[in-house]
Amino acid sequence: MKTDDDTARRLYRLMVTTRALDAEATVMQRQGIIPGYAPLKGQEAAQIGSGAALDLARDFAFPTYREMGVAVAMGVDLIGYFASHHGSWHGGLYDPLASRFAPINAVVAGSVLHAMGWAKGEKLSHGTGVSLAYFGDGASSQGDVHEAMNFAGVDDLPVIFFCQNNGWAISLPTERQVAGGSVAARAAGYGLAAEVIDGNDVVEVFEATNRALQRARSGGGATVIEAMTYRVGPHSTSDDPGRYRSIGEEQSWALLDPIDRLAQQLRAAGADDAFFESARTDARETVETVRTGLVDMTDRPLTELFDFVFTNPTPRLLEQRDAYLSNAYLSNEYASEATHG
Amino acid sequence: MAETLSMQAAINTALDEILTADDRALVFGEDVGTLGGVFRVTDGLAAKHGSDRVFDTPLAESAIIGMSIGLAIHGFRPIPEIQFDGFAYPAMNQLITQLARMTYRSRGALPMPVTLRLPSFGGIRAPEHHGESLEAIFAHVPGLKVAVPSNPSDAYSLLKQCVADPDPVIFMEPKSRYWHKAEFGQPAEAAARIEAELPIGVSRVVRPGRHVTLVAWGAMVARCIQVAELAAEDGVDVEVLDLRWLKPLDVAGISASVGHTRRAVVVHEAPLSAGLGAEISALITENCFDSLRAPVQRVAGFDVAYPAGPLEDHYIPSVDRILAAVQRTLEYRRG
Ligand SMILES: Cc1ncc(C[n+]2csc(CCOP(=O)(O)OP(=O)(O)O)c2C)c(N)n1
Ligand SMILES: [Mg+2]
Numbered sequence: 001m002k003t004d005d006d007t008a009r010r011l012y013r014l015m016v017t018t019r020a021l022d023a024e025a026t027v028m029q030r031q032g033i034i035p036g037y038a039p040l041k042g043q044e045a046a047q048i049g050s051g052a053a054l055d056l057a058r059d060f061a062f063p064t065y066r067e068m069g070v071a072v073a074m075g076v077d078l079i080g081y082f083a084s085h086h087g088s089w090h091g092g093l094y095d096p097l098a099s100r101f102a103p104i105n106a107v108v109a110g111s112v113l114h115a116m117g118w119a120k121g122e123k124l125s126h127g128t129g130v131s132l133a134y135f136g137d138g139a140s141s142q143g144d145v146h147e148a149m150n151f152a153g154v155d156d157l158p159v160i161f162f163c164q165n166n167g168w169a170i171s172l173p174t175e176r177q178v179a180g181g182s183v184a185a186r187a188a189g190y191g192l193a194a195e196v197i198d199g200n201d202v203v204e205v206f207e208a209t210n211r212a213l214q215r216a217r218s219g220g221g222a223t224v225i226e227a228m229t230y231r232v233g234p235h236s237t238s239d240d241p242g243r244y245r246s247i248g249e250e251q252s253w254a255l256l257d258p259i260d261r262l263a264q265q266l267r268a269a270g271a272d273d274a275f276f277e278s279a280r281t282d283a284r285e286t287v288e289t290v291r292t293g294l295v296d297m298t299d300r301p302l303t304e305l306f307d308f309v310f311t312n313p314t315p316r317l318l319e320q321r322d323a324y325l326s327n328a329y330l331s332n333e334y335a336s337e338a339t340h341g
Numbered sequence: 342m343a344e345t346l347s348m349q350a351a352i353n354t355a356l357d358e359i360l361t362a363d364d365r366a367l368v369f370g371e372d373v374g375t376l377g378g379v380f381r382v383t384d385g386l387a388a389k390h391g392s393d394r395v396f397d398t399p400l401a402e403s404a405i406i407g408m409s410i411g412l413a414i415h416g417f418r419p420i421p422e423i424q425f426d427g428f429a430y431p432a433m434n435q436l437i438t439q440l441a442r443m444t445y446r447s448r449g450a451l452p453m454p455v456t457l458r459l460p461s462f463g464g465i466r467a468p469e470h471h472g473e474s475l476e477a478i479f480a481h482v483p484g485l486k487v488a489v490p491s492n493p494s495d496a497y498s499l500l501k502q503c504v505a506d507p508d509p510v511i512f513m514e515p516k517s518r519y520w521h522k523a524e525f526g527q528p529a530e531a532a533a534r535i536e537a538e539l540p541i542g543v544s545r546v547v548r549p550g551r552h553v554t555l556v557a558w559g560a561m562v563a564r565c566i567q568v569a570e571l572a573a574e575d576g577v578d579v580e581v582l583d584l585r586w587l588k589p590l591d592v593a594g595i596s597a598s599v600g601h602t603r604r605a606v607v608v609h610e611a612p613l614s615a616g617l618g619a620e621i622s623a624l625i626t627e628n629c630f631d632s633l634r635a636p637v638q639r640v641a642g643f644d645v646a647y648p649a650g651p652l653e654d655h656y657i658p659s660v661d662r663i664l665a666a667v668q669r670t671l672e673y674r675r676g
Contacts, residue, residue, distance in 0.1 A: 068515075076576070091446035103412065107438045114439070116409020118481055124367075124393055144435070147404035154399055206410045307485050308445045311452045311507035314589035315542065 015044040018069040020283035029237040042232030045258030049205025058129035058240025079293030083323035109142035116148040119159035130216040166231035187224035199227030200258040201315040204308035270339040346525035351493035370422030426461040427470025441484030453596040456503040464517030474611035480588040487587040488511040491562035498535035515559035521623035542589035550580035553604035596628040604670035613641040635673030638666040
């Protein structure tokens with residue numbers, strides 16, 4: 001492999017942490033610690049390979065609701081990330097500017113145009129940063145994705161359209177979703193570079209993302225990357241995939257597990273038991289930290305219901321806030337918040 | 342000596358000064374660059390400020406708004422234009438689920454200082470979808486502000502206030518008033534004066550009166566002044582309140598005016614049902630119930646799609662319809 005051994009080991013560790021955290025998230029949902037979660041099991045390579053390629057000093061990622069692995073790769077505050085699934089705050093509690101990771105976006109394809117606009121800003125600023133838009137096979141049907149690709153093509157914008165084709169959009173398979181053979185095929189219509197890659201090969205994802213970053217940094221414009229992968233788990237913790245796909249299909253993807261594949265390559269390259277054990281230990285530590293953070297997570301202060309609607313709030317909103325917070329039927333805690341906050 | 346200027350020229354002047362003063366400000370949209378906009382509002386700006394600051398986009402409204410959000414995250418101060426009111430609909434998803442909520446979603450980390458310029462309202466015999474009044478839709482959305490100028494000086498100073506504000510504002514330009522000239526002081530001085538007198542969310546009494554308040558915005562302000570002049574001939578003293586901001590609404594200004602006239606008629610071009618007239622009427626009831634001498638009247642567009650050609654003269658509140666409503670408030674007797 002072109003990617004050096006240290007990098008491959010780093011990618012492996014990130015994938016193991018992501019897998020462990022993903023499994024734990026479903027457990028936490030079953031235990032009532034978080035109300036819902038969108039598992040990414042099977043997509044670790046696509047997420048880690050792309051997220052780890054970004055340069056946090058100049059690039060910016062725009063996630064959907066299933067990019068926990070990217071958050072791990074980019075070093076986003078994970079308790080803040082899971083705060084969104086915890087139901088504490090839509091979008092998460094991490095700092096999106098400092099993390100270079102936009103707020104979690106629940107509108108399918110909602111943030112793809114933002115990545116394009118950010119890239120326009122980067123080009124106007126004569127920077128070398130690149131934005132990366134995450135979206136799914138289902139999202140590829142949205143007009144916003146096409147508008148974003150066209151704008152990026154017309155202006156040669158430094159943006160990567162990173163499609164994780166995980167085979168399904170809830171219950172709809174890719175062949176019922178995507179006409180024209182592939183999402184990547186659409187790039188030709190907009191004059192963009194495109195690659196269809198094995199999204200379960202983390203090194204291939206990492207290298208393809210780096211190629212696209214290089215192209216964008218050197219003024220070569222946008223790239224569409226379609227990472228072919230598979231959502232091994234349900235769409236979300238309230239989904240029942242048995243209603244639309246077979247166990248056989250799910251099992252056939254187990255053979256292509258991205259973590260097992262890299263583990264074999266690393267062993268062949270000389271990684272020993274101690275390395276794999278330390279990856280597992282690190283993962284367990286992260287899981288424990290996140291779990292503890294979520295168990296201990298308290299509700300947001302009630303004032304925040306009102307606080308962030310505007311930067312410069314309207315008088316009527318402030319009036320609504322003050323009137324509600326001073327209501328006698330609220331607990332004393334909130335009544336005192338109204339007077340102090 | 343104050344010169345006279347059209348609203349189109351006043352907005353152009355404001356944009357020019359904004360672009361000069363703030364190098365993070367960007368003006369873009371369909372045909373706003375080389376052509377200078379279909380209403381020539383951005384005329385000459387691309388030539389003067391360059392195609393990095395003032396640029397044409399491909400023809401996709403959702404992308405114009407989505408791009409504005411990305412630019413704002415990058416630290417720019419976008420001033421996009423959507424060519425006509427009715428073509429804001431393709432951008433509604435980005436406006437409502439994204440632009441309006443990004444500040445909230447990011448807990449203030451990603452402010453959205455985006456001012457959307459939207460040529461709006463009817464009265465120019467335009468094709469379908471070129472005469473719509475979307476203010477109630479926008480005002481209903483948490484996170485959006487809405488401003489509507491009725492005259493050149495306000496257009497100039499309101500636009501500057503909107504751009505300076507850290508929140509997304511929909512700036513609705515009454516296109517039937519683009520070419521009406523009015524007195525206009527030295528631009529920068531005029532702005533400073535108006536801003537000092539009228540901060541964000543403050544309305545203006547454009548004609549004082551004692552018997553009834555007409556509440557209006559945009560092109561309806563001039564029409565209400567006409568009504569006031571006609572009513573004066575019959576000894577009825579009409580006050581005209583130009584709201585200027587539809588969000589935030591000037592509750593204090595509305596209450597002060599109606600508190601002393603004790604009668605109110607709300608006039609708007611948008612369809613009657615669930616229009617802002619309902620909101621304003623409710624506010625008046627909440628705040629002025631004891632002083633009211635008559636139920637608040639509404640004169641609005643009908644609950645129909647915006648009509649073609651001469652039918653728009655029947656659709657848009659006419660002087661006669663407004664006068665009749667004024668009369669209803671004066672003749673009202675408690676049952
Ligand atoms: C605009 C919009 N329509 C519908 C939904 C409901 N929804 C959430 S996820 C989803 C499927 C998305 O599939 P895909 O883009 O392939 O992403 P994946 O879930 O596979 O990661 C749907 C229909 C939504 N969130 N947003
Ligand atoms: Mg999918």
